[in-house]
Amino acid sequence: MKKLFQFLRPYRFAVMSSLGLIFLQVLSELFLPTLMANIVDIGLVNGDTAYIFKIGALMILITIFGIACAIAASYLSSRTSTAFGRDLRRAVFQRAESFSLNEFDKIGTSSLITRTTNDIAQIQQLVMMSLRIMARAPMMAIGGVIMAVYKNPKLSLILVFTVPFIVVGIAIVGKFGAPLFKVMQTKLDKLNQVLRESLMGVRVIRAFNKVDHEANRFKEANYDLTNTAIRVNRIMALMLPLLSIILNFTTIAVIWFGAINIDEGTMKVGDLMAFIQYVSQIMFSLVMVSMMFVMVPRAAASAARINEVLDMETEINDPEKWVSAPKKGGVVEFKNVYFNYPGAEEAVLKNISFKAEPGKVTAIIGGTGSGKSTILNLIPRFYDVTSGSISVDGIDLRHMPQKELRDQIGFVPQKAVLFTGTISENIQYGKEDATEEEIQNSTEIAQASEFIRGLEDGLNSFIAQGGTNVSGGQKQRLSIARALVRKAPIYLFDDSFSALDFKTDAKLREALKNEVSDSTFIIVAQRVSTIIDADQIIVLDEGEIAGIGSHKDLLRDCNVYREIVSSQLSEEEMA
Incomplete structure (x- = not known):
């Protein structure tokens, strides 16, 4: 006190x-x-x-x-x-x-x-x-x-x-x-947790007819308090x-x-x-x-x-003596990276080594739980590696200020997150001083301009809390536009095309080719069609690299990749 x-x-x-x-x-x-x-x-x-x-x-x-x-x-x-x-x-x-x-x-x-x-x-x-x-x-x-x-x-x-x-x-x-009194505050935490989950998951709760179940959960927590x-x-x-x-x-x-x-x-x-x-x-x-x-x-x-x-001591801190990275560049390199989530006995990533370079698309694919999203989360230092190193332009991430590192990254998370405000304000979240022209350009590349023009107020249309008044695909495209407006040396896309139809997916990937001509582009995807034209595909299997190469090389040399492709594409498409 x-x-x-x-x-x-x-x-x-x-x-x-x-x-x-x-x-x-x-x-x-x-x-x-x-x-x-x-x-x-x-x-x-x-x-x-x-x-x-x-x-x-x-x-x-x-x-x-x-x-x-x-x-x-x-x-x-x-x-x-x-x-x-x-x-x-x-x-x-x-x-x-x-x-x-x-x-x-x-x-x-x-x-x-x-x-x-x-x-x-x-x-x-x-x-x-x-x-x-x-x-x-x-x-x-x-x-x-x-x-x-x-x-x-x-x-x-x-x-x-x-x-x-x-x-x-x-x-x-x-x-x-x-x-x-201490017990009361803990039970108030529990009540808030139940209430928050019930409000955020209202669609799932109603879809599975679990309204009564959630009401009972809240009742129990409420009566306990x-x-x-x-x-x-x-x-x-x-x-x-x-x-x-x-x-x-x-x-x-x-x-x-x-x-x-x-x-x-x-x-x-x-x-x-x-x-x-x-x-x-x-x-x-x-x-x-x-x-x-x-x-x-x-x-x-x-x-x-x-x-x-x-x-509470933060595990990720800026170094006392740090090194500034070049303003332009974007070479991302993993060297013998191992990573364990806190409290986990087994490593999620094991001996991961690869290099992603500007002007090239590096794609990561693998089964569920293979560590694809974890790789992307390590690059902005949301977590630190357990062993090994990750560098940007030859500088270890741990030797760089976090703000300077993240200023170089355009990040699109797996779950698209939008904030209460206008579409324009959400895109400017990526670049505060972005001009209207830059905003429109980013929405064009992200294939979001068409549905924005269909709205009564265009870029000034209001986004409700959590983006509940737009569809999943629209949320993803706005999230991509927010990342693209930064003109960043490094782009990280974490399964950011999953809610898009194949036509929009193809158009977006075509538009991105010009956009990332000078940037490093790392994408995590579940669909083979999304990453089939990537310059470098990394195949993960239970946290380890099963193969690295182009689509054709991996079809020939990597059994894990061949199984993934055969489960999604026909023989003609594979050829």
Whole structure:
């Protein structure tokens, strides 16, 4: 928790000002019972109306002053806590942006969302309440004790017996309630995961008539969270009645022994009234502390989850001393590359060696799970190799800054991803300052211009979240256009033609020939027809290279390739 408070440093002045205003508010509240006692013991006893009005007016002014301080303190604390939450969210988001795919897999997307929203909201709420309540409670309690002792030291001994009961009660409730708050946040992660999967997979769920199944999954996760929350609240609910009982018995004791003192002439009525108010203020301060005990354990659990994100070491980092790659080039070379996914015992890729050069198309084909997409994911350093090396223009990827490396790559993922916004904005994601002419050129090459012209707003047509208002083939073509607008030295296409019909596929490959004349073009494909004209075809079999060469060479020399081709093409097409 303490580590996160460093985000309050830029707001030190606002914090100190808020504490100062709260201190003045507490002083004004502590002064009022004494003034009221003077009205009773001096004004009423002596029948001095002028004195009563004079002190009454002073009390009104002090009350107005206290209210003004409270409003200003609330404003500063709210503004400070909101800014604190904003800065913390930004830090978590920026940290998450630097993670490799391995770190994302460890934490989980749904958990990251929960930590960035709900967990930070819990800590933000604690900061605001700390500035408004936690800071005020000890000031009020200490001030109340001082004023109570000042009024009647002997009667103040009652507090010596009652306060420890309150402290012990709060400690016991906090001990049993605190562990459950961490459990609650974990179960909230689970609820978010179920909800996210249900919303994203709504088409599949309905297609397989699994609506009731998903509803039950959500119900179970929801009830699990609810039951834990009820257990926590039952424990925390014990605080208020416990404190109320102690407060009432304390008040009874004060009145009882105070009446005896008044009868003996050692205490005045006004002082007893003031003493009762000071005891109430002390008890109310302890009630406020108990409220914080409800918030602190949950915020502490949230803080631990936030710190886990901020402290997580990224496995892929930029080197301290790095080498810049040439602006133009694009020679990609694998040398004896082995790769294991984190936690996997067996290597996905084994002894992979090949070179992809500018002006040539390098295609990768193989069975499902043979490691085709993994090869492409290693080139932008989404993962690092387990052993061996990958270089661009002779420079090991690990010796280059990630941004500089990725600036040279036009990447089309296996699953086409579009963002909320216009078509133009989605394509400009590949090149922020792309002109309209460059955008149109990229859509022409990607065979997307025809369907874009058919839309009412053309390039300004709106893309819904996840691209749900366009077809799979349209999404793929827009993803390809986004990559092509970069004019990159290296293009990586991960099975990016699978949703295209054969005619569009052929036209797109023909258009790409001119586009990649100076670039390195590496394509992963399932269809032989897509890669049949490639300059170099790499055949993978269970993570190993079974053959490298042209279509004709592989038909002659590679049994694995021959089996793949024969399963897709007729004898005439093979010839």
